[in-house]
Amino acid sequence: MPDRYGRPPRGVRPTPDRDSKDWWDRLAGHEFTVQRCDTCHTDRFPARAFCPACRTERWHWEAVSPEGTVESWIVNRRPFMPGSTEPYVVVLVRLAAVPGCLIHGGWDGDLEPEYGQAVQGVYADMGDDLALLNWRPAE
Numbered sequence: 001m002p003d004r005y006g007r008p009p010r011g012v013r014p015t016p017d018r019d020s021k022d023w024w025d026r027l028a029g030h031e032f033t034v035q036r037c038d039t040c041h042t043d044r045f046p047a048r049a050f051c052p053a054c055r056t057e058r059w060h061w062e063a064v065s066p067e068g069t070v071e072s073w074i075v076n077r078r079p080f081m082p083g084s085t086e087p088y089v090v091v092l093v094r095l096a097a098v099p100g101c102l103i104h105g106g107w108d109g110d111l112e113p114e115y116g117q118a119v120q121g122v123y124a125d126m127g128d129d130l131a132l133l134n135w136r137p138a139e
Helices: 021-028
Strands: 032-039 058-063 067-076 090-096 104-106 117-128 130-137
Touching: 021 058, 021 130, 104 130
Parallel strands: none
Antiparallel strands: 032 058, 067 090, 067 117, 090 104, 117 130
């Protein structure tokens, strides 16, 4: 069952695809990155093969600070995973470094999140080769 921060049990793991595998590998090393187009310099997340602005395939990973603001959240009360029984909070965060990008993750706060609240990412190690990014109120 997920813990109070929304982390899934060790048996439930994301399945990286062709575009996201490198991102997951970097996250496991506690490096938060987005893709930056080499042609038009547009930052993007989630990872994909083509730039949505200019359609080129030339890009690189750019490290950014995992900071942003709460855009929305849910309290999950349904057991979507085997063995999950507790409610947990999932937040949707607008990245400060890339305002057009939204990323979700578990909530690592004592109080309920608030719209527009400043947050920072925290790495939740799930084993040697996997980390998730959760969010907590900024200090």
